[in-house]
Amino acid sequence: MMYSFRRVTHAVWSYLNQSITPTEEEYSVWKPSRFWYIYKIRILEKCWLQKSFIPAHEIRGQDEYRAGN
Template sequence: MNRKIKLITHLIWQYSNQQLGDKYSVWNLRNFWYLYQITLFKKCWEQEYYQETKHYY
C-alpha cells in the first residue's frame, strides 16, 4: 500500500511540475499517465540491465 501511495504521489508531482512553455509538456492526464508508465518501465528495465551487467570480481 505504501508503495502505491509513493507512486501516485510521484506521478502527481511530475504532472504538476511540468514547465508551462515546454513543447514536450503533456497536459492531457490520460496521455501523461501513458507516457509516465513507459518512462517508469524504461527506468526499471535499465536498472535491471545495469545490475545484471555489473560484475563483482
C-alpha cells in the same frame, strides 16, 4: 498500500511540475490519461537502462556462487 500511495503521489507531483514552455528534450502533456501512459513508459525505460547486480560478478572474474566460496 504505502507503495501505491508513493507511486501515485510521485506521478501527481511530476504532472504538476511539468514545464510550461516546451523544449526539444521534453514536452508537456496536459491530458491526465495521456500523461499517466507516458509516465509509465518512462519508468519502464529507466528500469530497462538501470544496471543490474550481475555485471558486478563478472568484474571480479568469477561467480561467487559457482566458485563455492
